[in-house]
Amino acid sequence: MKIGIPRALFYFRYGRFWQQFFNHLGIETVVSPKTNKDLLDIGLKKVSSEICLPIKIVCGHLEWLKDKVDTIFLPRIVELNHGLYSCPKMIGIVDIARMQVGNQCQILSPKIKNNFIFAHFLLGLNLTKNPYKARKALNKALPYLNNHKTNVFDNHKPKILLLSHFYNLEDDFIGQDIKAAFIENGFAITTKEVLDQTILNSANGFAKNIQWIYERELYNAFHYNLTKVDGVCDIISFGCGPDSLVGEIMNQHANQNKVPFLQLIIDEHTSKTGLVTRIEAFSEIIKRKTYTTDLHK
Numbered sequence: 001m002k003i004g005i006p007r008a009l010f011y012f013r014y015g016r017f018w019q020q021f022f023n024h025l026g027i028e029t030v031v032s033p034k035t036n037k038d039l040l041d042i043g044l045k046k047v048s049s050e051i052c053l054p055i056k057i058v059c060g061h062l063e064w065l066k067d068k069v070d071t072i073f074l075p076r077i078v079e080l081n082h083g084l085y086s087c088p089k090m091i092g093i094v095d096i097a098r099m100q101v102g103n104q105c106q107i108l109s110p111k112i113k114n115n116f117i118f119a120h121f122l123l124g125l126n127l128t129k130n131p132y133k134a135r136k137a138l139n140k141a142l143p144y145l146n147n148h149k150t151n152v153f154d155n156h157k158p159k160i161l162l163l164s165h166f167y168n169l170e171d172d173f174i175g176q177d178i179k180a181a182f183i184e185n186g187f188a189i190t191t192k193e194v195l196d197q198t199i200l201n202s203a204n205g206f207a208k209n210i211q212w213i214y215e216r217e218l219y220n221a222f223h224y225n226l227t228k229v230d231g232v233c234d235i236i237s238f239g240c241g242p243d244s245l246v247g248e249i250m251n252q253h254a255n256q257n258k259v260p261f262l263q264l265i266i267d268e269h270t271s272k273t274g275l276v277t278r279i280e281a282f283s284e285i286i287k288r289k290t291y292t293t294d295l296h297k
C-alpha cells in the first residue's frame with residue numbers, strides 16, 4: 001500500500017507526525033511536491049472560484065497524487081480540545097476530495113473529534129490488524145507532533161507579528177514573499193508558531209467567544225504579542241469568513257492600542273509587487289512611529 005499525503009493545509013501542522021506514523025506501520029508514503037503555480041492552476045479548475053486559496057491549493061495537490069498512490073490520507077478534523085471546531089471548509093474538503101478523485105484512488109479520512117491520538121491508533125489497527133504495531137508506530141511518531149519553533153531576535157530591529165494560519169505562512173508559495181519583504185525592510189519576524197499551545201488555546205478574555213480552533217490560536221497570538229511588537233500584519237484568504245471576522249476584531253483592538261495593523265487579503269491573483277508595495281508603506285509607518293516615540297522619550 002502506498003499512501004499519499006498532500007503537502008498542504010493540515011500537513012504543515014501534522015505532516016511530520018503522519019509520515020513517521022505510516023512509515024513505522026511499514027507503509028510507504030508519498031508527499032506531494034511544494035506548492036507551485038502549476039499545482040495551483042490545476043486546483044483552480046477543480047473548485048469554485050469563491051472558495052479560499054488554501055482549499056484550491058489542496059485540490060492541486062490531490063490531483064498530483066491521485067495517479068501515483070492507491071490511497072490519499074486526508075483526515076476529517078472536526079473538533080479538538082472539546083468545543084473547538086475546524087472551519088466548515090476544512091471539514092468538507094474530504095467530500096470535495098472524494099468527488100475530485102472519484103474511483104481513481106481511495107481517500108482515507110478518519111474522523112477526528114476530540115480523539116486525535118486514539119483515532120490514529122484505530123487507524124493503525126485497521127491498517128495492520130496488529131494493536132502492538134499500531135501502538136508502537138504511534139509512540140514513535142508522537143514526538144513529531146510538536147512543531148514548536150523558536151525565535152532568535154535581533155533586539156536592534158523593530159518586531160513584526162506575522163499572523164496567519166500555519167498552512168499559509170509555512171507554505172513558501174504563499175508566505176515566502178511576505179516574510180522576505182519584511183526582512184528586507186529591516187524587521188525581525190515572529191509568528192504564532194513559536195508560542196506554547198497553552199497560550200494559543202487559552203479561553204481567557206475575548207478568546208472564549210471564538211469556537212474555531214485555528215482562529216482562536218490567531219487571536220491569542222495577537223493578544224499575547226500586542227504590547228511586545230511594533231506592528232502586526234494579518235494575512236487572510238479572500239473568501240475566508242472566520243479570518244475576516246476575527247481579523248476585524250484584531251484590527252479594532254490594535255487601533256485602540258495604537259499598534260500599526262496591516263491586513264493583506266490574498267488569493268490566486270495577488271501579485272508579489274502589490275504585496276511588497278503595501279509592506280514597504282506599512283514599514284515606513286512603523287519606522288516613523290518608532291522614531292517619533294523615541295524623540296518624545
Ligand code: SF4
Pocket residue numbers: 052053054055087088089090165237239240241242243
Ligand atoms: S479557515 Fe478560512 S482559509 Fe482556512 S480553510 Fe477555512 S475558509 Fe479556508
